């Protein structure tokens with residue numbers, strides 16, 4: 104008797120896979136062949152000095168900029184060919200992109216819920232108001248909230264579409280240390296419980312050590328180093344991640360990055 108043919112178990116694709124993307128602005132290279140993966144539930148830090156290419160990389164992952172070459176796959180969906188389906192798996196937040204201040208918390212969340220074409224927008228907004236302890240502030244205009252409250256609303260907004268990948272660009276940069284700590288805990292919890300993958304940019308190396316499972320250090324548009332943020336410094340003979348970062352930012356040419 105012939106044994107039945109069974110399909111081999113296939114692993115789920117990573118939440119994000121970036122394959123060798125490059126981008127030039129008016130002939131000047133900003134990103135020069137970056138590849139990276141973020142698995143479900145993983146928090147990956149995208150680090151690098153000013154001008155290293157972090158924002159350009161994020162904008163290519165969000166489909167705001169088209170790479171000159173290379174490929175972006177979100178949960179296995181090719182962003183160039185399956186754009187709508189791929190972007191439905193993503194959300195983004197940055198402190199430089201605040202929510203409209205003249206709308207209340209609830210109006211803001213409902214606006215984005217409708218923008219994302221959610222089936223039951225009011226219900227999803229109600230769930231998030233409750234889980235982020237925002238119900239008492241639902242009818243307050245966002246412009247009147249404290250920075251910490253605004254950060255909570257912004258995080259709630261990013262979860263409306265139940266993303267599999269969150270891109271957070273310096274999410275704690277305007278927060279006091281205690282509020283920043285609360286936000287980091289919320290995001291860690293989210294990754295652990297919902298399996299949401301997070302790509303996080305920050306210039307705060309202590310924060311990165313605390314929150315990220317893995318970091319990639321960019322310089323001049325390339326990935327120069329990657330690894331566990333709690334071990335990377337020792338592996339490269341530095342006392343701290345901050346020391347390693349400063350050394351590479353000041354002397355990228357000495358670390359294998361050409362001009």
Ligand SMILES: Nc1ncnc2c1ncn2[C@@H]1O[C@H](COP(=O)(O)OP(=O)(O)OP(=O)(O)O)[C@@H](O)[C@H]1O
Nearest residue numbers: 128129132133151152153154155156157158159160
């Ligand atoms: N729209 C643009 N036109 C021309 N050059 C640009 C443009 N955007 C970025 N650049 C250049 O591309 C390079 C990478 O910039 P990018 O903003 O991606 O870096 P970054 O790592 O995000 O920096 P920062 O930490 O300062 O935000 C820089 O040299 C920058 O001057």
